[in-house]
Amino acid sequence: MSDNVIEARGLLKLYGAQRAVDAIDLDIRRGEIFGLLGPNGAGKTTTILMMLGLTEISGGSVEVLGFNPVRQPLEVKRRVGYLPDAVGFYDHLTARENLIYTARLLAIPRSQIGRRIMEAMESVQLADVVDKRVATYSRGMRQRLGIAEIVMKKAEIAILDEPTSGLDPHATFELLEMIRGLKRMGVAVLLSSHLLDRVQSVCDRVALFSKGRIALMGTVVELANQVLGAGHPILVEASGIDIAAALRGIEGVQKVMPEGPQGSEGGAWRVVADRDVRAAAAQRIVSAGGALTRLADLQPSLEEVYTRYFQEARHAA
Amino acid sequence: MPRKAGQREGSPFTGLGPVFMKEFSDHLSSARMMVLMLFVIAFGALTVAPSLTELRNVTESDPFLFLRIFTSASSRVPFSFTAALGFTIPLLAIGLGFDSVNGEFNRRTLSRVLSQPIYRDALLLGKFLGALATLAVALVALWLIVLGAGLLLLGLPPRGVEVARGVGFLAVAIAYGGVWLAASMLFSVIFRSTATSALCALGVWLFFLIVWPLVVPTIVVAFASPDMMSGRASIDETLALIQFQSVLDRLSPNTLFGEAVIGLLNPETRTLGPIIQSQMYGAIMGAPLPFGQSLLLIWPQITGLIAGMIVVFAAAYIIFQREEVRA
Numbered sequence: 001m002s003d004n005v006i007e008a009r010g011l012l013k014l015y016g017a018q019r020a021v022d023a024i025d026l027d028i029r030r031g032e033i034f035g036l037l038g039p040n041g042a043g044k045t046t047t048i049l050m051m052l053g054l055t056e057i058s059g060g061s062v063e064v065l066g067f068n069p070v071r072q073p074l075e076v077k078r079r080v081g082y083l084p085d086a087v088g089f090y091d092h093l094t095a096r097e098n099l100i101y102t103a104r105l106l107a108i109p110r111s112q113i114g115r116r117i118m119e120a121m122e123s124v125q126l127a128d129v130v131d132k133r134v135a136t137y138s139r140g141m142r143q144r145l146g147i148a149e150i151v152m153k154k155a156e157i158a159i160l161d162e163p164t165s166g167l168d169p170h171a172t173f174e175l176l177e178m179i180r181g182l183k184r185m186g187v188a189v190l191l192s193s194h195l196l197d198r199v200q201s202v203c204d205r206v207a208l209f210s211k212g213r214i215a216l217m218g219t220v221v222e223l224a225n226q227v228l229g230a231g232h233p234i235l236v237e238a239s240g241i242d243i244a245a246a247l248r249g250i251e252g253v254q255k256v257m258p259e260g261p262q263g264s265e266g267g268a269w270r271v272v273a274d275r276d277v278r279a280a281a282a283q284r285i286v287s288a289g290g291a292l293t294r295l296a297d298l299q300p301s302l303e304e305v306y307t308r309y310f311q312e313a314r315h316a317a
Numbered sequence: 318m319p320r321k322a323g324q325r326e327g328s329p330f331t332g333l334g335p336v337f338m339k340e341f342s343d344h345l346s347s348a349r350m351m352v353l354m355l356f357v358i359a360f361g362a363l364t365v366a367p368s369l370t371e372l373r374n375v376t377e378s379d380p381f382l383f384l385r386i387f388t389s390a391s392s393r394v395p396f397s398f399t400a401a402l403g404f405t406i407p408l409l410a411i412g413l414g415f416d417s418v419n420g421e422f423n424r425r426t427l428s429r430v431l432s433q434p435i436y437r438d439a440l441l442l443g444k445f446l447g448a449l450a451t452l453a454v455a456l457v458a459l460w461l462i463v464l465g466a467g468l469l470l471l472g473l474p475p476r477g478v479e480v481a482r483g484v485g486f487l488a489v490a491i492a493y494g495g496v497w498l499a500a501s502m503l504f505s506v507i508f509r510s511t512a513t514s515a516l517c518a519l520g521v522w523l524f525f526l527i528v529w530p531l532v533v534p535t536i537v538v539a540f541a542s543p544d545m546m547s548g549r550a551s552i553d554e555t556l557a558l559i560q561f562q563s564v565l566d567r568l569s570p571n572t573l574f575g576e577a578v579i580g581l582l583n584p585e586t587r588t589l590g591p592i593i594q595s596q597m598y599g600a601i602m603g604a605p606l607p608f609g610q611s612l613l614l615i616w617p618q619i620t621g622l623i624a625g626m627i628v629v630f631a632a633a634y635i636i637f638q639r640e641e642v643r644a
Contacts, residue, residue: 045643052432054642074327074434082432088425092343104335105433146429 005030005157005188006051010060013046013212020046022212023060028157028190033183035199036192037306038209044192045085047209048159051190052082065156078106081150081187085162087142091135095126095145098134102149120152124178140171147178151185158182160191164198176202200302208306215309224300227309231272233298235259236281241290243269250280270298325436332435333443340447344413345454353412354455357405358462364398365463367391369470381605383475384482384582386467398463399578402490403571404526407497409455411518413448414501416511418637423511428642441637445502445630452494460487478608485581485612492622493574497522499629506637525569537562552593559591570625573618580615589614 006028013021021043028034036044049055051064053073061068067075089098096117103113121127124144129137137145143163150158160179164172179202182189193199199206200220208216208223216223225231231254236243244256252273259268271281278295285292344350368391372382379385390397418441421427431437460483468474475483500521504514541558544550550558566572576589584605588596606614 049643054428054431071324072326074331074436077432078434080432082429084425084428084432086425087429089429090426091424101335101339102430102433104338105332105430105435107332107434149429 003030004028006062006064006190008047008051008060008062011047011050011057011062012059013043013050013055014058019212021050024212024214026207026214026217028188029205030188031183031186032204033179033189033191033202035203035206036190036209037194037196037199037206037302038215039194042209043212044209045161048082048161048190048192051159052077052080079155080157080159081153081155083143083146083150083158083160083163085165087146089134089137089142089145092133094131094133095121095137095148096130098145099149099152103152106153108152116152116154117148120148123151123181124148125174138171140167140175143167143171143175144178147175147182150182150187155187157188157190160189162193163191164193164195172198196302196306206302208309210310210313215313216305220302220305221300223302223305227305227312228300229254229272231255231274232276233270233272233300234276234278234281235268235294235296235298236271236285236292237268237294238285238290238292239267241285241288243267243285243290246284246288246290247271247281250277250284252277268294327434327436329436329438330442331439332433333439333446336435336440336443337447337450340417340444341450344448344451349412350451350455353409357409357455357459360401360405361398361459361463364390364394364396364401365466367393368397369466373470380476381479381584382471382473383467383479384584386463386471387483387486388578388582399486399582400575403493403574403578406452406456406490406494406574407522407526407571410448410452410494410497411501411515411522413451414445414498415505415515415518417444417448417502418505419509419511419514420505422509422642431642437637438634441502441506441634445498448498448502449491449495452498453491456487456490456494481608482581482584482611485608486578489574489577489581489615489619489622492619492626493570495626496570496622496629499626499633503629503633503636506633506640525571529569529571530566533562533565536565556591556593563590567618567621570622573621573625577615577618577622580611580618584608584611586611586614589618 004027006026008024008026010023010025011021012019012023024047026047036047038044046055050057051062051069053069053076057070064076065079069076089095090101093101099117099120100113103117108116118127118130121130124147126141126144126148129141134142134145163179164175167175176198179189179191191199191203203220205217205219206223207214216226218226236247244258247253247256247269250273252275253271254274255272257270257272259270271277276297278297282292282295365386368386368389371391372385372389375382387398390400418427421430430440464475464483497518501514501518504517505511508514508517537558540561542550542554545554545558567576580586580589585603587600587606
């Protein structure tokens with residue numbers, strides 16, 4: 001068996017004449033966290049639903065763990081955990097009762113149900129509220145309960161649709177930790193989001209969706225090189241000298257651009273070089289009599305990649 | 318694109334049991350069911366109590382005295398227990414079914430449940446059977462209460478054949494409830510809003526309760542020939558017209574239920590349609606039919622109710638299969 005848990009080839013979804021998902025190719029590897037990113041309506045959720053056999057496939061093929069979700073949806077759904085966008089539980093039941101229902105649907109042996117529920121609830125730190133009605137749960141707790149359901153299921157793949165939307169920063173942080181926890185258990189995670197900076201921190205690889213197509217795919221660094229140009233960006237902030245002139249002379253520097261609206265002298269500058277030039281830059285500025293106030297290594301940000309890419313796409317159109 | 322039958326693997330009934338059990342226990346413990354039951358019991362008591370007090374004073378021997386509890390209307394309350402049930406069963410069924418699918422959709426539990434190893438078939442059928450079982454429990458309980466009250470107040474045990482007819486009546490009542498349950502679930506599949514589906518189901522119920530009995534004679538008159546109006550029509554023509562009227566009448570589940578109940582609980586009933594003099598030759602007026610013959614008489618009504626239930630459920634099933642689960 002190959003190392004891919006999900007393989008899509010030419011996957012197509014038509015709503016009338018509109019191509020919601022336009023012949024995409026996608027591989028998800030075992031044990032990785034893969035992010036499907038893109039604006040709302042770009043086809044992320046539709047792609048997910050096709051992988052689960054919850055909506056018809058108009059063309060192409062997709063295999064999940066070697067099963068065809070159209071013909072063998074039960075096999076797929078037995079092995080894949082799905083956390084839908086804004087997941088709902090039965091409010092009048094307790095968390096335990098909700099999970100018991102799922103466990104029965106999964107045909108988990110009765111003798112194991114209690115233990116597996118408690119293990120799953122402990123892994124998402126909800127064990128103390130397992131007998132509270134879900135109506136009393138906050139949004140973040142519901143999302144965690146959704147993760148607990150996937151843990152209880154012992155899924156091989158977890159598909160999370162917008163898991164962090166509507167959560168406060170603390171709840172988001174906790175949830176992302178739990179997603180990393182899933183990865184540690186050996187679960188391949190496929191998550192979709194339009195919140196890029198948060199997703200960037202957990203994803204091994206990402207695919208950028210745009211109008212039903214995958215515009216870019218790879219690791220965040222690869223995408224940054226592709227869109228923002230190869231190189232190592234740093235941020236330099238100093239006063240008292242002409243930074244641009246001082247920095248252009250350094251070996252390996254390709255571009256020096258003002259960062260923000262300020263003028264030629266002083267202020268913040270972005271420097272792109274083919275290697276880390278922080279040491280050389282600091283030396284130059286100090287020896288030229290400037291006061292160095294900030295020197296930072298700029299991680300390529302997905303947000304930037306995303307914005308730049310779609311700007312360019314718009315200009316090209 | 319319709320999914321071709323036989324292409325998908327695994328039993329469509331995987332997970333039916335858990336869905337059924339959950340629906341059944343949810344319904345039985347819900348506040349809504351309590352309210353509906355109170356409503357049904359109040360209506361039942363309202364009709365049974367006066368007819369029981371009147372039946373206590375009956376002195377002539379009546380072999381089917383027990384069945385009269387169900388069918389006789391007292392002088393104070395102008396309709397019988399069965400008529401009250403004809404009115405309350407649809408309400409009970411609509412109350413149980415109107416939000417079964419769109420309620421899950423609105424609570425956003427539908428996609429989560431469908432992502433478990435279960436086909437939509439099992440979900441819809443489990444919901445239907447769960448609600449039908451609830452309905453059956455409610456009706457059996459009500460039936461036993463009436464039976465018990467009859468035993469206590471009349472001081473006379475029902476005969477075996479009366480119990481058999483009573484059980485038959487129970488089965489018909491459950492099938493009748495099934496029709497309305499399927500109808501209300503159909504609307505819950507069609508509409509996203511639970512209020513809309515409840516209104517539509519109630520609208521159909523009111524239509525068959527009030528409008529249809531008024532419309533049918535109008536349609537029949539429109540089809541009548543001028544001869545009929547002047548009373549010069551042949552017997553065949555008249556019979557054909559009456560039959561046309563009963564066909565239209567029987568499109569309403571209320572009519573089918575009413576006729577089946579009459580056939581079962583009034584053993585004297587020989588026919589549900591027109592009868593001509595020659596057919597009465599040799600018959601003893603007022604003599605009851607054996608149970609088997611009564612059953613034969615109302616067999617078309619029973620199959621009609623069950624067929625209606627299946628057709629409406631199938632429609633809901635087909636629409637549900639094609640529905641998108643995403644919000």
